[in-house]
Amino acid sequence: MTPNLTLPSDAAATFQASTAAQTSERAKDILTVQNLSKIFGPKPERAAELLRQGLGRNEIFEQTGNMVAVDNVSLSVRSGEIFVIMGLSGSGKSTLVRLLNRLIEPTSGKVVLEGRDIAPMSTPELREVRRNKMAMVFQSFALLPNRTVIDNVSYGLEVGGLKKKERYDVARSALVRVGLGSYEKLYPGELSGGMQQRVGLARALAVNPSVLLMDEAFSALDPLIRFEMQNELLRLQKEEQRTVVFISHDIEEAIKIGGRVGVMKDGRLVQVGTPAELIQTPADDYVRNFFRNVDVSRFLKASSFLTKVDRGLIKCDSGASSERYLNQLIDAGVECGYVCDEAGRYQGCVTPASLHRCGSGPIRDALLRDVSPIPLDADLHELSTIALGQDHDVPIVDQAGAFAGVVSCRTILKQVMQRRAS
Numbered sequence: 577m578t579p580n581l582t583l584p585s586d587a588a589a590t591f592q593a594s595t596a597a598q599t600s601e602r603a604k605d606i607l608t609v610q611n612l613s614k615i616f617g618p619k620p621e622r623a624a625e626l627l628r629q630g631l632g633r634n635e636i637f638e639q640t641g642n643m644v645a646v647d648n649v650s651l652s653v654r655s656g657e658i659f660v661i662m663g664l665s666g667s668g669k670s671t672l673v674r675l676l677n678r679l680i681e682p683t684s685g686k687v688v689l690e691g692r693d694i695a696p697m698s699t700p701e702l703r704e705v706r707r708n709k710m711a712m713v714f715q716s717f718a719l720l721p722n723r724t725v726i727d728n729v730s731y732g733l734e735v736g737g738l739k740k741k742e743r744y745d746v747a748r749s750a751l752v753r754v755g756l757g758s759y760e761k762l763y764p765g766e767l768s769g770g771m772q773q774r775v776g777l778a779r780a781l782a783v784n785p786s787v788l789l790m791d792e793a794f795s796a797l798d799p800l801i802r803f804e805m806q807n808e809l810l811r812l813q814k815e816e817q818r819t820v821v822f823i824s825h826d827i828e829e830a831i832k833i834g835g836r837v838g839v840m841k842d843g844r845l846v847q848v849g850t851p852a853e854l855i856q857t858p859a860d861d862y863v864r865n866f867f868r869n870v871d872v873s874r875f876l877k878a879s880s881f882l883t884k885v886d887r888g889l890i891k892c893d894s895g896a897s898s899e900r901y902l903n904q905l906i907d908a909g910v911e912c913g914y915v916c917d918e919a920g921r922y923q924g925c926v927t928p929a930s931l932h933r934c935g936s937g938p939i940r941d942a943l944l945r946d947v948s949p950i951p952l953d954a955d956l957h958e959l960s961t962i963a964l965g966q967d968h969d970v971p972i973v974d975q976a977g978a979f980a981g982v983v984s985c986r987t988i989l990k991q992v993m994q995r996r997a998s
Contacts, residue, residue, distance in 0.1 A: 722763075
């Protein structure tokens with residue numbers, strides 16, 4: 577076998593194809609907001625002009641009596657992601673989510689769902705969008721108290737004209753997905769708050785919407801039930817790849833469930849990014865202060881600190897002779913080599929010293945026993961525990977066990993010190 581210190585061509589092609597496919601999928605925007613604004617009050621045109629002149633919302637309110645609730649917001653939501661919009665009370669987040677399905681009429685701007693602008697839609701067209709394309713889960717549950725659980729869940733399907741047996745079949749499936757399969761004959765008043773919220777979620781899922789809007793859906797729940805509902809949403813999203821726009825004022829909730837998070841202040845979108853991006857590179861003090869009392873080590877993942885490996889990557893059969901790779905590793909000028917099989921799956925870590933000690937023995941005998949891989953989604957706490965106990969960079973693998981790269985111990989410890997200093 578010819579020694580090889582680069583990524584195997586077949587594994588590289590597989591990895592690149594997989595990455596390209598994931599990037600392509602992420603790039604599909606299902607919902608786009610363009611320069612969206614909402615001004616409440618008698619003279620929105622005058623308020624809009626003052627906005628263009630650079631006046632703030634408080635000055636505009638004093639001069640015109642108009643309140644700028646949403647100010648020139650643009651964003652895009654990708655298919656299959658949970659996009660969280662968060663901010664303090666009065667930041668405009670709940671108004672924004674109601675603009676998305678025109679429960680509130682915008683003053684200006686566009687909302688484009690699956691390529692269609694909803695602004696010029698007629699009332700019947702808009703009703704159809706709300707019924708089938710953009711379902712909403714409210715904080716207040718909004719269940720009909722005189723209807724059973726299954727009738728609440730199937731209500732949208734009933735309005736849509738679906739026959740009773742068909743809509744009940746769909747409703748039962750939705751109830752099973754939220755863990756309420758045996759509660760269909762009960763009434764909302766016989767359920768706990770968390771169970772009522774599950775019914776509301778099942779009702780939204782039953783219509784199989786393109787986008788699920790959730791406005792502070794869990795904020796009225798007790799902390800334990802809220803935690804359970806967050807996990808339930810993550811489970812459903814993982815299994816079904818739902819597209820969710822989730823409104824929250826809780827930063828821990830936002831960075832727990834959000835693939836990306838948009839932070840609002842005074843009607844404006846201050847920053848959009850992954851939880852790691854918001855934590856590591858906040859746009860301003862407003863964003864930074866959200867994390868002041870949060871243990872962010874749980875939300876910073878190995879994937880955020882990953883470094884690709886080129887010169888130190890070894891492709892070989894585990895029975896190959898160690899001495900074949902000693903000089904190549906020295907010539908590459910690296911302290912460690914990372915051994916992968918033909919499919920790119922991680923086998924272990926070697927050093928020039930371990931290869932030398934092994935001599936002509938199989939390379940599997942040269943693998944360091946104290947260097948274990950950890951997954952891409954391992955958090956900073958896990959990384960720091962590993963880094964404190966070893967001298968070499970931490971190897972990272974994906975769900976299939978393929979080698980993804982390394983995280984240096986120096987980077988890990990630096991992040992830990994920064995978190996403690998803040």
